[in-house]
Every structure is written in C-alpha cells, then in structure tokens.
Amino acid sequence: MRGVTIRDVAARAGVSPATASRVLSGNPATSALSRERVEQAVAELGFRPNAQARSLRSTRTSTIGLLISDVRNPFFADLAHAAEQQALELGLITLLANANESVEQQNRYLDVLLAQRVDGLILVPQGGDNANVEMLASSGLPAVFVDRVIDNIDLPSVTADNSSGMGEAVQHLAELGHRRIGYISGPRSASTGRERFAAFQAATLACGLEQDPELVVFGDFQAGSGAAGARQLLELSNAPSALIAADGLMTMGAVRVCQELGIRIGEDLSLVGYDDIDAFAIMRPALTLIAQDADEMGRTAVRLLHQVIAGQKPEPVVLPTRLMVRKSTGPVKTGVNR
Amino acid sequence: MRGVTIRDVAARAGVSPATASRVLSGNPATSALSRERVEQAVAELGFRPNAQARSLRSTRTSTIGLLISDVRNPFFADLAHAAEQQALELGLITLLANANESVEQQNRYLDVLLAQRVDGLILVPQGGDNANVEMLASSGLPAVFVDRVIDNIDLPSVTADNSSGMGEAVQHLAELGHRRIGYISGPRSASTGRERFAAFQAATLACGLEQDPELVVFGDFQAGSGAAGARQLLELSNAPSALIAADGLMTMGAVRVCQELGIRIGEDLSLVGYDDIDAFAIMRPALTLIAQDADEMGRTAVRLLHQVIAGQKPEPVVLPTRLMVRKSTGPVKTGVNR
DNA sequence: CAAATCGGTGGAATCGATTCCATGAAATCG
DNA sequence: CGATTTCATGGAATCGATTCCACCGATTTG
Numbered sequence: 197m198r199g200v201t202i203r204d205v206a207a208r209a210g211v212s213p214a215t216a217s218r219v220l221s222g223n224p225a226t227s228a229l230s231r232e233r234v235e236q237a238v239a240e241l242g243f244r245p246n247a248q249a250r251s252l253r254s255t256r257t258s259t260i261g262l263l264i265s266d267v268r269n270p271f272f273a274d275l276a277h278a279a280e281q282q283a284l285e286l287g288l289i290t291l292l293a294n295a296n297e298s299v300e301q302q303n304r305y306l307d308v309l310l311a312q313r314v315d316g317l318i319l320v321p322q323g324g325d326n327a328n329v330e331m332l333a334s335s336g337l338p339a340v341f342v343d344r345v346i347d348n349i350d351l352p353s354v355t356a357d358n359s360s361g362m363g364e365a366v367q368h369l370a371e372l373g374h375r376r377i378g379y380i381s382g383p384r385s386a387s388t389g390r391e392r393f394a395a396f397q398a399a400t401l402a403c404g405l406e407q408d409p410e411l412v413v414f415g416d417f418q419a420g421s422g423a424a425g426a427r428q429l430l431e432l433s434n435a436p437s438a439l440i441a442a443d444g445l446m447t448m449g450a451v452r453v454c455q456e457l458g459i460r461i462g463e464d465l466s467l468v469g470y471d472d473i474d475a476f477a478i479m480r481p482a483l484t485l486i487a488q489d490a491d492e493m494g495r496t497a498v499r500l501l502h503q504v505i506a507g508q509k510p511e512p513v514v515l516p517t518r519l520m521v522r523k524s525t526g527p528v529k530t531g532v533n534r
Numbered sequence: 535m536r537g538v539t540i541r542d543v544a545a546r547a548g549v550s551p552a553t554a555s556r557v558l559s560g561n562p563a564t565s566a567l568s569r570e571r572v573e574q575a576v577a578e579l580g581f582r583p584n585a586q587a588r589s590l591r592s593t594r595t596s597t598i599g600l601l602i603s604d605v606r607n608p609f610f611a612d613l614a615h616a617a618e619q620q621a622l623e624l625g626l627i628t629l630l631a632n633a634n635e636s637v638e639q640q641n642r643y644l645d646v647l648l649a650q651r652v653d654g655l656i657l658v659p660q661g662g663d664n665a666n667v668e669m670l671a672s673s674g675l676p677a678v679f680v681d682r683v684i685d686n687i688d689l690p691s692v693t694a695d696n697s698s699g700m701g702e703a704v705q706h707l708a709e710l711g712h713r714r715i716g717y718i719s720g721p722r723s724a725s726t727g728r729e730r731f732a733a734f735q736a737a738t739l740a741c742g743l744e745q746d747p748e749l750v751v752f753g754d755f756q757a758g759s760g761a762a763g764a765r766q767l768l769e770l771s772n773a774p775s776a777l778i779a780a781d782g783l784m785t786m787g788a789v790r791v792c793q794e795l796g797i798r799i800g801e802d803l804s805l806v807g808y809d810d811i812d813a814f815a816i817m818r819p820a821l822t823l824i825a826q827d828a829d830e831m832g833r834t835a836v837r838l839l840h841q842v843i844a845g846q847k848p849e850p851v852v853l854p855t856r857l858m859v860r861k862s863t864g865p866v867k868t869g870v871n872r
Numbered sequence: 873c874a875a876a877t878c879g880g881t882g883g884a885a886t887c888g889a890t891t892c893c894a895t896g897a898a899a900t901c902g
Numbered sequence: 903c904g905a906t907t908t909c910a911t912g913g914a915a916t917c918g919a920t921t922c923c924a925c926c927g928a929t930t931t932g
Contacts, residue, residue: 201918212882217920227880242669247649248590249918252887259646267611267618267630277606280632284639289646292605292630294618301622308597308627311585312650331580419812451816474757475813478789539888550912555890565910587888590917 200241209237220245251313259289260501261309261317263302265343266417267294271444271471271490272320275342278494279318286502288315297417299324306332316501321346323385338504342497344387352504354496354513358391359398361486361517362440365468366399368484368519369438373528374466375405378429378436379412380422380446389417392442392470411436415446422446426453430465437466437528440486444471451479466525481523488517538579547575558583589651597627598839599647599655601640603681604755605632609782609809609828610658613680616832617656624840626653635755637662637723644670654839659684661723676842680835682725690842692834692851696729697736699824699855700778703806704737706822706857707776711866712804713743716767716774717750718760718784727755730780730808749774753784760784764791768803775804775866778824782809789817804863819861826855 206216211230218226219234237243251257262279264272280290293309295302299322306328309317316338321329326346332339333349341353369377379396382389393412400407413428415421422441426449429436441447447469454461461467462481469476472487496513503510544554549568556564557572575581589595600617602610618628631647633640637660644666647655654676659667664684670677671687679691707715717734720727731750738745751766753759760779764787767774779785785807792799799805800819807814810825834851841848 202920203918213919214882214884214921215880218881221920225880230880244645244648244673246590246651246918247646248586248651249887250649250920252584252586252590252889252918253920255887259650266615267605268608268615270606270608270611273605273608273611277604277632277634280605281634284642289643290631292632293628294615294630296615296619304622305627307582308585310582311588312597313584313586335582448812448816455816455818473813474786475811475817478786478793479813479816480793480818540890541888551889552891552912552914553910556911559890563910568910584888587917588890590888590919591890593917 200243202243202245204241205234205237205243208241209233255313257313257315258287259291259312259314260498261291261293261305261312261314263293263295263305263309263317263319265295265320265322266297266445267292269417269443269445270473270475271488272343274490275494275497278491279342279498280494282495282498286498288498288502295320295322298322303328310335310337316340316505318342318497318501320344321349321387323383323387338501340497340500340504342493346387352500352510352512354493354500354515355387356488356493356515356517358388358517359395361488361519362392362395363399363402364519365440365484365486366396366403366405368521369440369466369468369525370403370405372438372466372525374436374438375528376408376411376434376436376438377405378426378439380425380429380439380441380450381412381414382417382442382446383414386417389414389442396440408434410434415442415449417443417445419445419449419452422449423453424449426450427457430454430457430459438468438525439465440468440470442470444469444473444476447471447476447483447485451483462524462526464529466528468519468525472520477522479524484522484525485520486517487520489515538581540581540583542579543572543575543581546579547571593651595651595653596625597629597650597652598836599629599631599643599650599652601631601633601643601647601655601657603633603658603660604635604783605630607755607781607783608811608813609826610681612828613832613835616829617680617836618832620833620836624836626836626840633658633660636660641666648673648675654678654843656680656835656839658682659687659725661721661725676839678835678838678842680831684725690838690848690850692831692838692853693725694826694831694853694855696726696855697733699826699857700730700733701737701740702857703778703822703824704734704741704743706859707778707804707806707863708741708743710776710804710863712774712776713866714746714749714772714774714776715743716764716777718763718767718777718779718788719750719752720755720780720784721752724755727752727780734778746772748772753780753787755781755783757783757787757790760787761791762787764788765795768792768795768797776806776863777803778806778808780808782807782811782814785809785814785821785823789821800862800864802867804866806857806863810858815860817862822860822863823858824855825858827853 206213283290293305302322345353381393413425469483469485476483500510544551621628631643640660719731751763807821807823814821838848
C-alpha cells in the first residue's frame with residue numbers, strides 16, 4: 197500500500213500522530229497500551245515511514261554514501277564490500293555510487309549524495325576538477341577520503357603506503373638482475389598514480405637501474421590502457437626485461453598483451469602486478485604482486501567516518517603494502533628479446 | 535555552506551521563494567530578470583537544494599535503486615556498471631546496494647531504498663523470505679527483476695536463457711567422451727540456481743550420461759563453496775572427469791582447488807566455467823565457459839524500468855547464453871584418476 | 873494535605889521545497 | 903477605448919514525519 201501515513205496509523209490506533217511517532221522511534225515516553233495498538237496498526241496497514249519527511253525534520257538518515265572509482269575494479273569491489281559490512285555493524289546503510297574513473301560523473305554523484313543528505317560520505321577522489329570536493333569539505337558534512345587524497349583538501353583519510361611495496365618490488369627485480377624495468381603508471385591526476393610513480397623512480401634510482409623516460413607509460417587505471425602501455429613498452433627496440441603495472445586492471449591488460457605477443461611471463465619477461473586480486477593467485481604462472489589490504493581499508497574508512505560523525509577529528513591512517521613474490525618474476529635471461 | 539535554503543536565495547535575489555523555485559526547476563513562467571538574479575544568488579550562496587524536501591513535495595527523485603547480489607562477483611559488477619551508464623543516459627541516477635547473497639541484507643536494503651523513495655528499483659532477488667519483495671511488488675513502485683526472478687511475483691524481468699548454454703556445455707563434454715560430469719550448483723533458493731541445475735540434468739539425460747546424485751554438490755554462488763564443492767567431487771572414489779560450475783566465483787574456487795590438488799585443468803580434468811569474466815580469458819589454460827552478456831542485461835534492465843516508470847508493462851526479456859570453447863576442456867583420458 | 877514530580881499524551885509548529893490560487897500589470901482584441 | 907487574455911509574481915497551503923510545549927491525572931514528597 198502506498199500513501200499510508202502516520203496519521204492513518206494514529207487514527208487506526210486511536211492515538212495522536214505524536215504518540216504514533218514516539219512509538220515508532222522507540223521513544224520511552226509511551227505506554228504499553230499505545231505501543232501495542234500502534235504496532236498493530238502499522239502491521240495492518242503496512243505502514244512504511246517516508247524517509248524523506250523523517251530526515252527533513254530530524255536531519256539524520258542513518259545512511260552513508262560511498263563513492264568509489266570503478267565498480268569493475270576488484271580492488272574497489274572488495275573495499276566496497278568490506279566497508280558496507282562494517283557500516284552495517286555500526287547501524288549504517290551504505291549507498292554505493294560509481295564514478296567510473298570520471299570526474300564529471302564523480303561530481304554528479306557528489307551532488308546527488310549531498311542532496312540525499314547522507315549522514316556522511318566516503319570518497320575516492322578522482323582528481324581534476326576539485327570544485328565539488330572542495331564544496332563538500334567546506335560544507336561540514338562528515339567525509340573521509342579513501343585510497344586517494346586531494347592535496348590541499350584537509351579531510352581524514354585512509355590510504356596505503358604507496359612507497360614501501362613498490363620499493364620492495366623494484367629491489368626484488370634488481371636482485372634478479374633486471375636493469376631496465378618498464379612501468380605502466382596510473383594517471384597523474386590521482387594521488388595514488390603520482391605516489392606510486394614517485395616511489396618507482398626513487399627505487400630505480402636507489403638501486404642504480406636505468407631511468408630511461410621511454411620505460412614509463414601512463415594509463416588510466418583501466419584494463420585497456422594497461423594493454424596499450426604494455427604493448428608500447430614491449431615493442432621498444434630496447435625493450436625492458438621486467439614490467440610493473442600500477443593497478444589491478446592495468447595488470448590484467450598487460451598480461452593479455454603478453455599472451456597475445458607470445459611472451460612467456462616469468463621466463464621471457466618478469467611481471468609485477470598490483471593489488472591482491474583473487475584471479476592473480478590462480479593464474480599460471482601465479483603473479484608476483486604488490487598487495488594492499490582492500491578489506492582493511494574499507495573497514496577503516498567506515499570507522500573513521502563514524503568518528504567524524506561523532507564529532508572527532510581522526511588522524512590519517514596509512515596501511516602497509518607489501519610485495520608478494522610468486523612465479524611471474526625470475527632472473528633476467530641474457531640475450532632475451534621477445 | 536550548509537543550511538542555505540531557497541528562502542535565503544529568494545531574499546538575496548529580491549524575489550519570493552515561489553519565483554526562486556520556478557527558476558530552479560526551469561519553469562518557463564519566469565522573467566529574464568528574475569532568472570538572472572536568482573541564478574546569481576544561487577551561485578553566491580552556494581545553494582544546494584534539499585532533495586528530501588523537494589521530493590517530499592513532488593514525489594519524484596530521478597533516482598533508481600539497483601540491488602544486486604554481490605559486488606565482488608564480476609558478473610554483477612559488470613551488470614551494475616552497464617546499468618548505471620544506461621541510467622545516466624536516461625537522466626537517472628543509480629544508487630547501488632549490495633545484498634551480499636543474503637536475504638536479510640536484501641530486505642534491509644529494500645526497506646531503505648523504498649524509504650528513500652527511489653523512482654524505481656532493479657532487483658536481483660535472493661529467494662527465501664519473499665515478504666518484502668511481495669510488498670514491493672504490491673506497492674506499485676516501478677520495479678523489475680534482473681538475472682533472477684521469483685516465481686509467483688509478477689514483475690517485468692530480464693534474465694538469461696539458463697538452459698541453452700548449459701546444454702551446449704554438456705554436449706561438448708559428452709562429445710569429448712566424458713561420461714561422469716560433476717556439477718557445482720548454485721543454491722536452490724535462486725531461480726538461476728534451479729534453472730541451470732535443471733538444464734544440467736536434462737542435458738546429461740539427453741546425452742545418456744551418468745546421473746549419479748553424488749556428482750552434484752550445492753554451493754552458494756561464492757568462491758568458498760565452489761572450492762569446497764570441487765574438493766568434494768574430486769575426492770570421490772569414482773571422481774568425475776569433468777566439472778561444470780554454475781557461476782563465476784564458484785568457478786574460481788574450483789580452479790584454486792584443482793591447483794592445490796595438482797590436477798592439470800584441460801588434461802587431467804575438463805572444467806567448464808560460468809560467466810565471461812576477464813580473468814578467465816587470461817588464465818592458462820584459458821577457460822571454456824558458458825557466457826552471458828552482463829552488460830546487455832544491465833542496460834536492458836534499466837530500459838525496462840524506464841518503460842515501467844512511463845506506465846508501460848514490458849514483456850519479459852530473455853537473453854541468450856552460449857558456450858565459449860577454449861582450452862580447459864579436452865578429451866577424456868582413460869585410466870585417469872587424479 | 874498541599875505542593876512538587878513524573879509519565880503519557882495531543883495540538884501545533886517545524887523542516888525546505890513545490891505548487892495552487894489569487895492578483896496586478898501589461899498586452900491583445902473586438 | 904473598454905474588455906479580455908497573457909504573463910510574472912507572491913502568499914499560503916502542502917508533502918509526512920518529528921518535536922517543542924502545554925497539559926492532565928497520578929504518584930511522591932515535605
């Protein structure tokens with residue numbers, strides 16, 4: 197039944213709307229009799245409170261928004277799943293929105309979620325046009341960044357240490373004898389893209405490896421760009437003997453290209469992926485990768501947001517990343533070129 | 535700025551709230567002068583209309599809900615992504631919710647989305663306790679089923695033909711000489727689980743294969759149950775020479791177990807997966823699988839919902855499925871047992 | 873025993889935008 | 903030129919729940 201209001205319920209229960217409202221919101225100032233009669237009326241009429249009207253008055257929705265970058269990226273899917281479960285435990289409902297790695301779309305959803313008056317917002321910022329994000333930050337709505345941040349905007353955040361895992365990876369490859377490592381970077385507009393790239397550069401420098409600009413290509417964190425980047429690097433006249441890709445989807449694209457080109461991963465070419473995606477464990481050879489804990493990141497983001505909603509100002513959290521050595525990396529073979 | 539209302543805007547622009555509202559909603563009955571002044575006031579104050587108040591009065595939110603089964607399942611992630619893009623094209627904003635393969639969670643989100651007064655709802659029903667879904671159907675809120683349906687509830691739907699692809703798969707295995715095919719089924723509570731299983735049984739019967747009940751195990755469409763199921767089947771004294779798993783995540787679980795047990799897929803064991811997931815194409819051996827078009831399903835669901843919102847009653851749509859033969863299936867080897 | 877306290881209640885104001893209705897000025901018509 | 907239509911506008915009612923405030927009968931307290 198649509199259109200059943202609290203007045204109908206009150207009328208049927210023989211009480212005032214005020215009392216009916218009190219019963220429904222668990223206000224203790226109600227008699228057992230009213231409670232019983234209201235509950236029965238609710239059941240009989242199939243009453244469904246209008247959240248719009250409710251939160252218009254009470255300015256609480258018990259709903260949080262989670263604006264992620266890309267649902268199809270398993271890293272964000274895992275993060276979203278963990279966040280949502282954690283939110284449920286705290287009595288919060290999560291509305292998920294997908295920016296699809298696009299600032300325009302991000303801004304559009306930002307508008308919607310703000311207009312829906314969520315109690316708080318967890319955001320993977322896209323970079324680029326930050327006007328809406330700045331508006332968000334200055335609006336006073338509880339909000340936290342997750343995975344990525346925007347430099348001049350001061351919001352609590354959960355990020356991963358984009359440097360240590362990358363450092364381990366480069367060192368691991370260097371120890372295997374690789375001197376030319378190709379790097380498929382994320383976009384410079386994303387903080388993760390920039391930080392991982394900086395870490396890569398710092399590590400290759402520290403290990404005394406070649407720093408040829410030709411060895412770096414920039415993608416957009418989606419599979420297609422990983423494939424294009426890998427192809428470009430592998431077709432260099434002086435092709436690298438190892439490749440690092442800066443996120444899970446670009447890694448998948450790179451793997452696909454290797455297979456198309458008939459390059460044997462782990463033998464002809466060493467490949468280090470990013471993100472501990474289930475699929476990477478069952479690939480053959482199993483992928484060596486830089487792992488970050490998506491679940492923990494999602495849960496932490498919700499906890500931080502919960503603190504912000506409670507009026508606190510939590511410190512930024514940085515989670516560790518680490519190299520997981522599996523079978524896609526091996527000693528460099530001399531004279532190998534495709 | 536929070537707390538800027540349309541009255542503030544109206545005051546600053548020197549018009550009434552009524553006129554300000556008309557300007558904002560594009561009502562033609564406004565003068566160029568008012569329009570200009572209101573727009574300037576909006577910009578200066580950073581006004582953000584309260585969607586709650588707006589849709590409380592106008593009962594339209596331009597928002598649809600998409601309640602999927604599991605964000606971490608790439609099939610649903612693809613479906614959600616495609617749906618969301620299609621919705622955007624139609625001027626609708628998608629709020630995503632994740633039932634996590636749980637009826638309780640589904641019902642909870644159903645409540646929330648209804649309370650948020652979305653204009654329509656796309657639902658992958660969980661099966662089990664249908665009370666809330668029945669309520670939804672009888673509430674008159676535009677809604678469509680996608681991927682799964684519930685038998686006695688008459689809502690428009692987009693599903694896949696769960697039978698033809700499965701039939702092809704069984705026949706393909708039969709032609710390769712397999713007589714004992716293990717089946718890792720989805721839950722009987724889901725229509726897809728039931729239909730695929732029925733198709734499997736029908737096909738094995740038609741091909742004259744063994745119909746040993748031991749060859750069937752039931753999972754829950756998540757990876758863990760696929761792994762457990764595969765282990766159980768492969769440890770049978772009279773183990774099957776081929777396996778079919780009824781969804782993508784269970785397929786991944788099965789692959790993992792094969793690797794743990796040292797079984798060579800495509801040689802010692804033929805494996806047919808479900809869903810055309812990117813990862814399955816780059817696995818070695820590449821997986822033979824039953825493909826359905828998640829993107830098309832997502833887009834169609836939104837289109838149907840759009841029609842329902844417009845007052846039409848669209849016919850159910852059934853999309854094709856088909857077998858994609860790759861490298862994980864091969865001729866049965868005599869005397870093979872682990 | 874009068875006064876203070878308290879639990880339960882209803883009436884009415886409220887949240888912020890939309891929209892119905894009435895109004896007055898300008899434009900059009902016979 | 904008076905009558906009528908058009909157009910933009912403001913005032914006030916409205917959407918549905920929450921909550922402030924006042925009240926009343928019953929209990930407790932000095």
